Amino acid sequence: MNIDIRDADAIRTLRPLEVATYLRSTGWTQQSTSLNASTWIRNVDKAEYEAVVPLDQAMRDYSLRMGDLLHTVAAAEGRSQTEVYADFLTTFADVVRIRIDDPGLKDGTLPIEANAQIAQKSRDLLLAAACSATEFRPVWHTRKPVQAVEQVRRIRIGQSERGSYIVTVISRVSPALHVPENGQLFEPEPPFGRRVIQTLASSLDTLNKAADSAALTGEFESFEQSVSKGVSANLCDAVAGLWGEDESQRKLEFTFSWSPARPIDSSTPSHVKFAADRIPLIREASRVMREHEPVGDFELEGAVVKLDRQPDQSTGIVTIIGQVDGRPRRVKLELGDPQYHIAVQAHDQxxxxRCVGSLVREGRGFSLTEPREIAVEDE
Known part of the structure; x- marks a missing residue:
């Protein structure tokens, strides 16, 4: 259904240079330009369309002129004005649509607690991709790269869309500027925001394929190899969390719309769909990754519950109950003098x-290797 947009305030939010960039990137040709307007043309099926971009938002008739342009572009592209309007608004942005297809969500609404979980898992998904855009790791623990955390803070959530339940993620990206070939030695690296969304697309596609392979072979190897392409336990947890608990009926789809202002390689995935039978494998992959990966720079804090050192030994084993993944766990560490005496003092008092080290899972327990910065907490 075609709907004309008549809201002057809504049309006024369109920015002239973003609209001009959209036209340039989608097959329109600039015919002329002046101080107040830029004229673009496009031939479609032997018909010529002319779109005039008003360049000054302070003009009294700015909304009227931009409304005329919106009507022309929609007619030339054979789309609704609402679709073209949405694309104008996101010319300088990559857009990710997370579609949760569930019989219970057909009306586009969901329970308030489910909404909170989807919002949190969407953030976790983007943070996992942002971390992988800085470095590939099987697991990202408490400390995340500052660059990744700050990028996620810049990402916006758009209005939800109809079609089961759709979360719209908007990541602003700067436009590409052409540099003459003799002016550069290497292909410039895309901005970090684009790399994050690109990493998200490729890692989700890789995760989906790894789950297929694991189902056929019964081996963890495909997940292990996928780490070098951005897959992590954090990504697995976010995907499984978006899925929820009803594995038999829900479907999960990711669609990527790339900013026309910064062209992207055609090999980058634009659509990834997870079927129900992948989710148990993805959950198990996350568990295995976490069990086998040491946690570097782990901060352990807790009570000393056991001291074990023989008279003829220079080191002793100290057992501390501290928080690991949000649960109280017994963690062993081997200490020599004078660190062992600090542990004795903490126990007696x-x-x-508090100490820092690499947390390693050993069987059903944990140990902290290379312990340092050992100190008794103030009362």
């Missing part, structure tokens, strides 16, 4: 001890 019933005070917590």
């Amino acid at each position: 019933e005070r917590a001890i």
